[in-house]
Amino acid sequence: MSLRISTASRKISSYEGGAKMSGIGGGSLYGFGGGSMGGLGSSYGGAICSGYGGSGFGGGVGFGSASLAGGNYGGNYRSSSSVSMSGAYGAGDSVFLAGAEKETMQNLNSRLANYLEKVRSLEEANAELERKIRHWYEKNGPGAPGVTRDYSKYHHMIDELRNQIMNVTIENANVVLQIDNARLAADDFRMKFENELFLRQSVEGDINGLRRVLDDLTMNRSDLEAQLESLTEELAYLKKNHEEEITLLRSSSTGDVTVEMNAAPGIDLTKLLNDMRAQYEDLAEQNRREAEEQFIKMSQPLQQQIHDDAGAASTARNELIELKRSFQSLEIELQSLLAKKASLEGTLAETEGNYSTQLSQLQIQVSSLEEQLQQIRAETECQNSEYQQLLGIKTRLEMEIETYRRLLDGESFKDSDNTTILIILCSFLTVSVLLTRQKFKSEVIIILFFQKQYIAICIDLVYLKIHHTKLKIFPHEQFHFIK
Numbered sequence: 487m488s489l490r491i492s493t494a495s496r497k498i499s500s501y502e503g504g505a506k507m508s509g510i511g512g513g514s515l516y517g518f519g520g521g522s523m524g525g526l527g528s529s530y531g532g533a534i535c536s537g538y539g540g541s542g543f544g545g546g547v548g549f550g551s552a553s554l555a556g557g558n559y560g561g562n563y564r565s566s567s568s569v570s571m572s573g574a575y576g577a578g579d580s581v582f583l584a585g586a587e588k589e590t591m592q593n594l595n596s597r598l599a600n601y602l603e604k605v606r607s608l609e610e611a612n613a614e615l616e617r618k619i620r621h622w623y624e625k626n627g628p629g630a631p632g633v634t635r636d637y638s639k640y641h642h643m644i645d646e647l648r649n650q651i652m653n654v655t656i657e658n659a660n661v662v663l664q665i666d667n668a669r670l671a672a673d674d675f676r677m678k679f680e681n682e683l684f685l686r687q688s689v690e691g692d693i694n695g696l697r698r699v700l701d702d703l704t705m706n707r708s709d710l711e712a713q714l715e716s717l718t719e720e721l722a723y724l725k726k727n728h729e730e731e732i733t734l735l736r737s738s739s740t741g742d743v744t745v746e747m748n749a750a751p752g753i754d755l756t757k758l759l760n761d762m763r764a765q766y767e768d769l770a771e772q773n774r775r776e777a778e779e780q781f782i783k784m785s786q787p788l789q790q791q792i793h794d795d796a797g798a799a800s801t802a803r804n805e806l807i808e809l810k811r812s813f814q815s816l817e818i819e820l821q822s823l824l825a826k827k828a829s830l831e832g833t834l835a836e837t838e839g840n841y842s843t844q845l846s847q848l849q850i851q852v853s854s855l856e857e858q859l860q861q862i863r864a865e866t867e868c869q870n871s872e873y874q875q876l877l878g879i880k881t882r883l884e885m886e887i888e889t890y891r892r893l894l895d896g897e898s899f900k901d902s903d904n905t906t907i908l909i910i911l912c913s914f915l916t917v918s919v920l921l922t923r924q925k926f927k928s929e930v931i932i933i934l935f936f937q938k939q940y941i942a943i944c945i946d947l948v949y950l951k952i953h954h955t956k957l958k959i960f961p962h963e964q965f966h967f968i969k
Contacts, residue, residue: 598890605887608879608880612876647848661830672823682813686805696799699791703788710785714781
């Protein structure tokens with residue numbers, strides 16, 4: 487015959503003022519007299535069942551008092567033949583059973599009543615906790631109808647921030663528009679300035695060309711004046727020579743010499759000289775008139791050109807002065823626009839910095855709210871897991887109550903060789919106990935599951951003490967008890 491038992495270690499936190507229980511209660515595995523299976527009572531705010539807490543396997547087995555295996559089963563557990571476990575384990579002898587059966591049964595009944603009372607209180611606490619969890623889910627759950635967080639206190643702030651953002655956006659758009667207008671105006675002024683500069687350079691080029699023409703005309707005038715002076719000097723020299731010749735001739739003709747010759751008439755020198763004088767005078771006058779006419783003819787277009795150039799130069803000078811004045815005014819306006827642009831850019835940068843700071847603060851608030859929401863969800867999941875654990879504990883307690891009732895009613899598990907097997911599963915402890923007894927023998931094998939190992943202990947019940955101990959390590963996943 488084989489029996490497989492698979493168990494898992496569990497840990498339970500206290501719910502009604504008891505301390506958190508871990509391991510095997512207050513004592514060690516082998517210290518049965520000191521409470522190797524104690525601690526369950528304190529885990530639920532008191533002794534749920536004194537058989538589950540206390541000193542371990544005392545009483546009928548002989549390891550203390552008031553334990554489940556000793557006080558309950560050793561003192562007054564009735565098998566199918568109405569024999570207590572102490573007597574039955576004593577090779578069928580009922581000496582120890584006759585006197586203490588009633589008292590042990592009363593003790594067992596009182597403990598069962600306490601256990602049922604604790605179970606009822608736990609069920610009530612579980613129902614209250616379920617009601618609170620259900621109420622919380624109905625009130626704060628994500629799927630609850632009409633469940634919304636109160637964001638009304640943030641609506642006014644959000645509206646103000648939205649209005650401020652809208653106003654700043656409009657102001658930013660206006661500033662950008664003003665900057666664009668200023669940039670366009672600056673571009674227009676720059677184009678005008680470039681055009682005026684080109685005109686100025688062209689006028690200066692024309693003025694330089696006219697200056698060169700004026701220099702040429704001045705040089706031509708100087709040449710003509712030099713020629714006029716030379717001709718005037720030549721004319722004066724000719725006049726002087728002519729006067730000298732006339733004087734000489736006159737002085738030579740003042741004598742009274744009379745010479746009569748019977749010869750051919752001679753040449754009249756005076757007449758000849760007068761003719762020559764008249765001829766030269768006419769020639770000089772003609773040359774003077776021609777030179778004067780040529781000078782006047784050549785100087786008139788030059789004078790007209792000089793007059794025109796002087797008017798153009800005066801006009802260009804006036805235009806240049808006007809352009810300088812316009813350039814200075816445009817430069818002043820450009821400097822003012824650049825300063826205004828710099829101030830607007832600084833204001834824009836400051837506004838962007840302020841609103842970026844406010845945006846970061848809002849993001850921090852949103853992050854904190856998201857963290858709170860995640861924390862609430864985690865708490866909800868934790869409470870849900872605790873609720874599921876409580877439901878599991880409740881189910882296991884109901885199963886154990888049913889098993890305990892069956893044991894109290896005298897039911898037993900028998901194999902084909904009349905070997906009685908009693909199983910006590912402490913699902914909320916880290917110890918599982920398996921009691922077996924060979925019929926017609928005075929030995930009990932207690933199998934403990936502790937720290938992922940199975941430990942088998944053989945006890946002689948005749949003298950109510952451990953006769954000898956056998957330790958055997960079994961796998962954690964499964965346990966086979968083979969006869």
